[in-house]
Amino acid sequence: MKPMLNESQCILRDAVGRYLSDNYDHQRRRAAQSDREWPQQLLKAFAEDLGILGLPFPPELGGLDCGPVDTMVVMEALGSALVAEPYLSTVVTAGTILKDVDTAVAHNAISAIIDATAIIAIAFSQDGAAGASSNVKATTRSNGDGYFLSGNNIVTRGGPYATHLLVGTCMEADGRCALFYVPADAPGIMRVNYSLIDGNRACDLALDKVAVPADALLTSDAAPLIAKANDATRAAICAESVGIMRRLLADTVEYTRQRTQFGKPLSEFQVLQHRMAAMHVEIELAASMALMVALELESTPQQRSKATAAAMARIGRAGRFVAENAVQLHGAIGTTDELAVGQYFKRIIAIDLLFGSPDRHVSRYVESCIEHAN
Amino acid sequence: MDKGPTRDLEAFRAEVRAFLDVNLTPEMRDAAALQTGVYSEGGVCRSWHHTLYQKGWVAPSWPEKYGGPGWTPIQRMCFESECAAAGAPILPGMSILMCGPVLIRFGTEEQKSFFLPRILSGEHFWCQGYSEPQAGSDLASLRCAAVRDGDDYVINGTKIWTTHAHYANWIFMLVRTSTEGRRQDGISFVLAPMDTPGITMTPIISMSGEHEVNQLFFDDVRIPVTNRVGNENEGMKIAKYLLEFERGGGDAGMQVTLVLKWLDEALVQAESQGLKLTDSSYLSKRAEIEIDLLALTWTQRRIVSELETGQSVGDVSASLLKLTASELYQRATELALATLGPYGAVDQHVASGEDQDLVGPRYGAVFGARYLNGRAQSIFGGSSEIQRTIIARSIIGR
Numbered sequence: 001m002k003p004m005l006n007e008s009q010c011i012l013r014d015a016v017g018r019y020l021s022d023n024y025d026h027q028r029r030r031a032a033q034s035d036r037e038w039p040q041q042l043l044k045a046f047a048e049d050l051g052i053l054g055l056p057f058p059p060e061l062g063g064l065d066c067g068p069v070d071t072m073v074v075m076e077a078l079g080s081a082l083v084a085e086p087y088l089s090t091v092v093t094a095g096t097i098l099k100d101v102d103t104a105v106a107h108n109a110i111s112a113i114i115d116a117t118a119i120i121a122i123a124f125s126q127d128g129a130a131g132a133s134s135n136v137k138a139t140t141r142s143n144g145d146g147y148f149l150s151g152n153n154i155v156t157r158g159g160p161y162a163t164h165l166l167v168g169t170c171m172e173a174d175g176r177c178a179l180f181y182v183p184a185d186a187p188g189i190m191r192v193n194y195s196l197i198d199g200n201r202a203c204d205l206a207l208d209k210v211a212v213p214a215d216a217l218l219t220s221d222a223a224p225l226i227a228k229a230n231d232a233t234r235a236a237i238c239a240e241s242v243g244i245m246r247r248l249l250a251d252t253v254e255y256t257r258q259r260t261q262f263g264k265p266l267s268e269f270q271v272l273q274h275r276m277a278a279m280h281v282e283i284e285l286a287a288s289m290a291l292m293v294a295l296e297l298e299s300t301p302q303q304r305s306k307a308t309a310a311a312m313a314r315i316g317r318a319g320r321f322v323a324e325n326a327v328q329l330h331g332a333i334g335t336t337d338e339l340a341v342g343q344y345f346k347r348i349i350a351i352d353l354l355f356g357s358p359d360r361h362v363s364r365y366v367e368s369c370i371e372h373a374n
Numbered sequence: 375m376d377k378g379p380t381r382d383l384e385a386f387r388a389e390v391r392a393f394l395d396v397n398l399t400p401e402m403r404d405a406a407a408l409q410t411g412v413y414s415e416g417g418v419c420r421s422w423h424h425t426l427y428q429k430g431w432v433a434p435s436w437p438e439k440y441g442g443p444g445w446t447p448i449q450r451m452c453f454e455s456e457c458a459a460a461g462a463p464i465l466p467g468m469s470i471l472m473c474g475p476v477l478i479r480f481g482t483e484e485q486k487s488f489f490l491p492r493i494l495s496g497e498h499f500w501c502q503g504y505s506e507p508q509a510g511s512d513l514a515s516l517r518c519a520a521v522r523d524g525d526d527y528v529i530n531g532t533k534i535w536t537t538h539a540h541y542a543n544w545i546f547m548l549v550r551t552s553t554e555g556r557r558q559d560g561i562s563f564v565l566a567p568m569d570t571p572g573i574t575m576t577p578i579i580s581m582s583g584e585h586e587v588n589q590l591f592f593d594d595v596r597i598p599v600t601n602r603v604g605n606e607n608e609g610m611k612i613a614k615y616l617l618e619f620e621r622g623g624g625d626a627g628m629q630v631t632l633v634l635k636w637l638d639e640a641l642v643q644a645e646s647q648g649l650k651l652t653d654s655s656y657l658s659k660r661a662e663i664e665i666d667l668l669a670l671t672w673t674q675r676r677i678v679s680e681l682e683t684g685q686s687v688g689d690v691s692a693s694l695l696k697l698t699a700s701e702l703y704q705r706a707t708e709l710a711l712a713t714l715g716p717y718g719a720v721d722q723h724v725a726s727g728e729d730q731d732l733v734g735p736r737y738g739a740v741f742g743a744r745y746l747n748g749r750a751q752s753i754f755g756g757s758s759e760i761q762r763t764i765i766a767r768s769i770i771g772r
Contacts, residue, residue: 127716155716195721197742202720261512271759327749331510331757332535335581335750342581346746353711353718359655 004291005073013073019050020081026340029082033199039086039119039161046087047116053087054114056095061110068232068294072239076290079243082340082347085200086119086158088236094120094166096232097179097225101218105181109164121158121184123205124168126230128356128364136207138169138178147217149180149188149210155354159184159203160193166218167207168226179222186210198350199343227301234308235297237355238290241319241348245283248326248344252276255330255341266329275325282318289314302368309364316351316358323348383452390453394460397425406463407636408736410743411586412751414463415541422463423496432494433470440478440486441494447678454625455671458632461639466538469493469500472616473546476563480604480612489565501568503533503547503590504613511760513548514558514610518592520549527551527564527602529572529595535754539575539588543568548609561609565601572596582746583723617692617756626699627670633706633744634663636737641713643735651713651735659709663702670698690768697761700751707745714738 005013023045032038047053052074057063064070071092078084090113098106098113112118125134136151149169159165167180182189188210191203219225253276256266266272289311296307323345327334334341352358405418414422426432434450436442445453474493477486492498509516518531529549539545545566552560566573572595577585604612625631644651677691711718717734723743752758 133716155719196719197721197746198719261510261515269759271762324749328752328757332505332750332753335747335753337579337581337583345749346581349711349745350719353714354716357655357712359659363653363655 005069009070009073012070013077016050016052016074016077017080020077020083023049024081024083026082026343030199030343036161039158039201040116042083043086043090043116043119047114053091053116055091057099057110057114061107062114063110068235068297069291071232071236072290072294075236075239076243076246079240080247082198082244082247082343084236084240084347086162088233088240089122089158089162090118090120092236093122093126093229093233096229097166097218098181100225100228101179103215103218105215106218109181112163118164119158119162120164120166121156121162123153123156123159123165124179124226126233126355127353128230128360134168136167136169137172138180139172141211146211146213147180149182149207149212151207153205153207155196155202156191156205157196157200157202157354159191159205160201165189165205168222171220176220177222177226178220179218179225180212180216181218182210182212182216186212196350196354198347200350224301227305231304231308232297234312234355235290235293237351238286238293238308238311238315241315241351242283242287242290244344244348245279245286245319245322248322248341249276249279249283251339251341251344252279252326252329259331272329275329279322279325282321286315286318302372306365306368306372309361309368312356313358313361313365316356316361319348320352320358383448386449387452387456390456391460393429393431394456394462397429398422398457398460398462402463403461406461406632407639408740409463410582410584410740411747412464412754413466413538415466415538418463419465420496423465426465427494427496432465432496433474435471436474436478440474440490447681448675451625451674451678454628455631458625458628459635461632461635464629464632466499468502468538468542468546469498472502473500473544473565476546476603476612476616479615480563480608482600484600485565485603498544499538499542500544500546501536501539501542503536503539503545505535506532507534507589511757513613514561516548516550516561518547518549520551520562520564520597522551522599523596525599526596527599529564529566529592529597531592533590533592535578535587536575536590537587539568539590540577540585545573545590546603548613551606551609558610560607561613562606563603563609563612564597565603566595566597570595570597580747581749582743583721584743584747586747618689625671626674626695627667627702629703630663630667630670630699630706633703633710634660634667637706637710637713637741640710640735640737640741643737644713647735649735651715656709656713663706663709666698666702666705670695670702673698688768690765693756693761693764693768696755697758697765700755701758703751704745704748707741707748710738711741711745714741718742 054063055066055070055074059065078087095113098109109118123134134153136149136153138147138149140147149167162184165182165184167182169178169180171178188208190206193203196202256272259266293307293311296304326341327345330341333339336342402418402422406414423432431443433442434445434453438444470493474490477489504513506516506518518533520527520529533547545568547564548561549564550560551562572593574591575588578587578589580586641651674695677687680687718741722739
């Protein structure tokens with residue numbers, strides 16, 4: 001089944017896909033992941049060789065003025081190569097916010113993203129859960145010039161190496177939600193760094209009266225913008241998941257073709273054929289949902305929210321089914337750290353945990369139906 | 375079948391509980407809760423083995439003559455489920471559940487008198503050499519060869535997925551002693567000390583980042599023929615014997631009970647840290663797992679009850695239990711991990727190497743590794759697909 005892409009999107013897909021498979025195979029990525037400079041190198045290469053860092057930004061800011069379907073195409077390719085971060089947080093999540101803020105700081109941040117001098121970590125809740133993961137408060141400085149930020153943000157992806165943080169806060173003055181763009185080396189920022197099961201780096205952030213100038217405030221009406229960024233992130237994750245699933249099935253088909261037991265290749269056993277057929281069906285349904293949600297991103301906030309809930313729920317289920325069965329059909333070797341299949345499996349699981357389980361998104365879907373009815 | 379317990383069984387259960395209350399120390403319970411693999415390992419494994427050995431309860435399935443406590447199958451099941459409810463560590467099965475029963479049934483008097491007491495005491499720790507890179511589900515196609523040379527066999531080949539070979543001092547293995555006739559009729563069951571010259575090992579790292587299994591290489595490894603168990607070329611019959619229900623552990627649902635217990639304890643820890651981890655979808659998923667655990671447990675009771683009245687239980691029972699228990703375990707570990715939300719994505723194994731304190735409930739720190747390791751449960755010991763084939767053949771006939 002061919003996706004509904006126009007010609008330039010097909011070219012984009014092929015160019016990015018070819019570049020990534022030439023340069024970022026499983027071995028290279030595994031070897032590189034322990035290198036602290038890896039994320040910066042990745043973005044630099046994307047900037048210099050592919051020019052995709054400007055994808056969603058307007059041309060007057062140096063961007064390519066592309067839409068959500070183009071992002072979908074790129075994210076699927078990044079997913080297949082398991083190199084979605086830091087592009088996801090920096091270009092998609094942060095980019096969605098910065099695009100809608102008309103300040104010099106925001107414009108400069110976009111330029112820095114495009115030339116790969118800024119990597120941005122997201123410090124507001126993205127898993128769709130209420131509360132707990134992020135609780136930063138902003139108070140106005142007594143001299144009136146700027147703010148103090150204090151609080152915590154757990155599991156901040158990219159936090160260890162980001163040049164900047166996009167911090168969601170509650171303003172102490174009026175309780176409204178605000179967004180700040182903060183240099184990562186500002187005094188008062190503490191990190192507990194660790195690795196995630198998908199190999200990416202993250203940290204628990206603690207901000208202790210971090211002083212920021214007035215222009216660090218991007219907006220004091222951040223809730224709609226955060227919702228938009230989270231929905232854009234979800235759509236991107238959906239596309240990434242499709243890319244991961246395609247790779248998992250391809251590896252599984254390849255493996256079952258050459259692995260023989262009982263005198264014949266595994267791919268000749270009907271039970272396994274049917275399993276792979278079921279995986280294929282899930283992937284095609286998932287790809288359809290990824291296209292649907294990309295197209296709905298520019299619709300009303302309610303429609304957009306409902307669409308991302310549906311897509312995350314359905315693609316989350318598909319992802320787990322495909323990933324579990326990919327491991328299962330590889331047999332014992334699929335449970336080791338050696339093959340690519342285990343790495344792809346762990347990214348699917350990490351996505352579930354970081355961005356909300358299918359159940360969480362079904363609940364979001366229900367909520368948006370109820371809201372719509374009222 | 376008696377629907378309810380007898381007075382004797384309740385007295386037995388009380389005795390087991392009293393023993394656990396005193397001897398399963400808080401330190402052991404804590405260490406057990408942090409185990410991530412199919413079996414416990416390290417200090418807690420050795421202490422618990424020793425504690426049970428002192429009591430005479432370390433080999434519940436062995437005949438009294440060889441050091442078993444003389445329990446009925448129902449008492450064995452009761453013991454295992456009380457251990458699970460108390461959070462006891464799961465002891466590795468290779469020595470007590472595999473090698474021991476094989477020696478009891480097929481071993482010579484010399485083999486029994488040498489090996490059985492050492493299995494009981496824990497002096498010998500066994501690993502199992504069955505699978506090979508080219509012989510997984512199709513075990514009969516194994517190629518590791520044992521060639522007769524005087525009073526010895528000389529072994530050449532390789533074994534893979536050997537759990538805990540890095541701790542073991544003995545290995546029992548299936549080796550090819552004949553290439554004539556059917557493949558499965560040319561296999562023998564032999565024993566070798568792990569320090570025999572010519573045995574080398576490489577670790578295999580699991581998805582969780584942990585080291586549980588290995589690949590072993592045998593390069594002109596010489597063992598006396600007296601280390602063979604049973605007749606030459608009878609090895610597959612011995613391997614099949616081990617698959618029968620009676621040889622298995624006492625409680626197929628034990629692992630699932632443990633996962634749920636440790637999840638409950640993690641949730642209590644989380645609450646005390648001000649974290650609320652569960653929601654309504656958790657509750658309904660948890661309920662479904664408990665309901666399926668009831669079905670598994672009562673199925674095992676029915677099977678055990680048939681055994682007690684002397685009926686044959688057939689091949690299907692072990693397959694049915696393994697298939698059901700392994701997939702239920704996977705659902706339980708998945709649920710536990712899901713409660714952690716974003717913290718579940720942290721690679722705690724790497725972090726513990728970097729010597730860090732992480733936020734989140736203490737017992738939750740192992741949910742990720744336990745889930746990842748658990749993916750192997752539907753693969754090892756006969757994959758779920760193989761178990762379904764066994765069941766289908768049994769009910770349909772060939």
